Amino acid sequence: MRLADEFGTLISQWLPGVRAQKAVTSALGAQRQEPLVADRPTGLVIDLANRRVSIDGYPLRLAYREFALLAYLARIPHRTVSRETLLAHVWRDRHAGHADISDRTVDTHIRRLRAKLGEHAHVLTTVRGHGYRFDPGTPGHVRLTNG
Known part of the structure; x- marks a missing residue:
């Protein structure tokens, strides 16, 4: 699952408009109560200093x-x-x-x-x-x- 997540992240960086979702949780991850997705900012973010835009x-x-x-x-x-x-x-x-x-x-x-x-x-x-x-x-x- 980790490999699938990394591949999805790589693809979303290379292809504009493609958004990858995290892989399905494992039973072990659910038992640990670990968050699956890091807190991501929502909406449109324009970072002028680093010349980055994210949605x-x-x-x-x-x-x-x-x-x-x-x-x-x-x-x-x-x-x-x-x-x-x-x-x-x-x-x-x-x-x-x-x-x-x-x-x-x-x-x-x-x-x-x-x-x-x-x-x-x-x-x-x-x-x-x-x-x-x-x-x-x-x-x-x-x-x-x-x-």
């Missing part, structure tokens, strides 16, 4: 720009940011008008982020004609940490 304690694999975009929006919750501003800050190493950069680049990254966030996709709100904003929702649902 219900399971790591979420994000590309460099996806994390940068999510982190930028999360630092200024409830504030609408235009595509142009996001391009200037998140893609600051690329100059405007670069062949592979357009306003739709932001839209594509937001779409990919929403797909990876799953049930937490609603934290990224589209403000039609203006841009995007980060809406964390109820307190405790989304946590932003610095390490």
